[in-house]
Amino acid sequence: MTEAATTEHPAHVTATFAVRVADRRIVGEDIVALDLVRADGLPFPRWEPGAHIDVFLGKDDRGEQICRQYSLWGDPEDSSLWRLGILKDPRSRGGSLRIHETIAEGCELTVRGPRNHFPMEPAASYVFFAGGIGITPILPMVRRAEREGLPWKLYYLARNRQRLALLEEVGALPSEKVVLHCDDESGLIDLAAITSELRAADHVYACGPGPFLDALEKLAASAERWTFHCERFAAQTAVGPADRPFEVVLAKSGLTLQVPVGVSCLKVLRDAGTAVDWSCSEGVCGTCETEVLEGEPDHRDAVLTPSERASNETMMPCVSRARSARIVLNL
Numbered sequence: 001m002t003e004a005a006t007t008e009h010p011a012h013v014t015a016t017f018a019v020r021v022a023d024r025r026i027v028g029e030d031i032v033a034l035d036l037v038r039a040d041g042l043p044f045p046r047w048e049p050g051a052h053i054d055v056f057l058g059k060d061d062r063g064e065q066i067c068r069q070y071s072l073w074g075d076p077e078d079s080s081l082w083r084l085g086i087l088k089d090p091r092s093r094g095g096s097l098r099i100h101e102t103i104a105e106g107c108e109l110t111v112r113g114p115r116n117h118f119p120m121e122p123a124a125s126y127v128f129f130a131g132g133i134g135i136t137p138i139l140p141m142v143r144r145a146e147r148e149g150l151p152w153k154l155y156y157l158a159r160n161r162q163r164l165a166l167l168e169e170v171g172a173l174p175s176e177k178v179v180l181h182c183d184d185e186s187g188l189i190d191l192a193a194i195t196s197e198l199r200a201a202d203h204v205y206a207c208g209p210g211p212f213l214d215a216l217e218k219l220a221a222s223a224e225r226w227t228f229h230c231e232r233f234a235a236q237t238a239v240g241p242a243d244r245p246f247e248v249v250l251a252k253s254g255l256t257l258q259v260p261v262g263v264s265c266l267k268v269l270r271d272a273g274t275a276v277d278w279s280c281s282e283g284v285c286g287t288c289e290t291e292v293l294e295g296e297p298d299h300r301d302a303v304l305t306p307s308e309r310a311s312n313e314t315m316m317p318c319v320s321r322a323r324s325a326r327i328v329l330n331l
C-alpha cells in the first residue's frame with residue numbers, strides 16, 4: 001500500500017497518496033487538466049463538491065517543499081480518478097509554473113487530501129458564479145444540484161472565451177441554466193442587477209478572482225436575503241504595518257512563545273518544534289487550522305466563514321495573528 005501517512009486534524013482526516021498522471025490536456029488558455037490515479041491501483045476516498053487536495057511538487061530553491069492546493073472537479077462518485085484544473089499563474093512562486101512546464105502524462109506525484117472548506121450546504125435553490133479557473137470547485141456543485149433536481153443557475157465569467165476552462169463539461173449542462181459571459185464581448189457583467197433578482201432561499205456559491213468575489217460579498221452584505229459562500233485563491237489581508245507582537249501559549253506542551261512583528265505565528269510554532277500541519281502558508285487551504293482556547297485571534301485567512309471567525313474557536317496561524325496580547329492554542 002502506498003498510502004504514506006494519515007493526518008488527524010480537528011476538522012478533517014486526510015491521507016497522503018502516491019499518484020500517477022493518467023491524462024494531461026489543455027482545457028483553456030494557460031489551463032491544464034490532470035487526471036490522477038493512485039499508483040497502487042486502489043480507489044481514492046470519497047469527496048464532496050467543493051473539496052480540494054494538496055499537490056506536492058518537490059523543493060524550491062531554498063529547499064522548502066512546494067505544496068499547492070487544487071479543487072477537485074470530476075465526479076465525486078468516481079473513486080478511480082481525481083481531476084484537477086490548473087491555471088498558469090504569472091505570479092506563480094513555482095507551483096502552477098512547475099505543473100505546466102514539467103508535469104507530463106505518466107509522471108508520479110504525491111498528493112494529500114481531500115479537504116473541504118467550501119462545502120455545499122442543503123438549500124432549496126442555488127446560484128453559482130465562477131470566474132475563469134474558479135469553475136473547478138463550482139462544476140461538481142452544479143452537477144449535484146442538477147442530479148438532485150434542485151433549481152440552479154450558473155454564471156460563468158472570464159476576460160475572454162479562451163479563459164473559459166472546461167467548456168466541454170460546461171457545455172454538457174442544460175444550456176438554459178448557464179450564462180457564459182466574456183468581458184471582451186459583452187463588457188463587465190452587472191452583478192448588482194443579477195443579484196437584485198435573487199430570493200431569500202437562494203444559496204450563492206462563488207469562486208474566482210478576488211475583486212469579483214469582493215464585489216459579490218459586498219452585494220451579499222447589503223442584500224441581507226440570500227446566503228453567500230465563496231472560495232478564494234488568496235487571503236484578503238496580508239501581514240501589514242498594523243501588526244503587533246503577541247504571546248502564544250501552547251496548552252498541551254506548556255510552552256510560551258513570542259510572535260514578533262513580521263513573523264508568522266506558524267513560523268514561530270515550527271521553529272519551536274511544535275507539531276502543526278501546514279501546507280499553503282497563505283491562509284487559503286485550512287491545513288493549519290488550530291483550536292483557540294483563550295484570547296482573540298486577528299483572522300486573516302480566506303477559509304473561515306464570518307460566523308466561524310466570530311466564534312474565535314479556531315484560527316489559521318500561517319497568516320492570522322492575535323488582537324489580544326496573549327492567545328492560548330490547543331497544541
Ligand code: FES
Binds near residue numbers: 283301
Ligand atoms: S497552511 Fe494553509 S491555511 Fe495555513
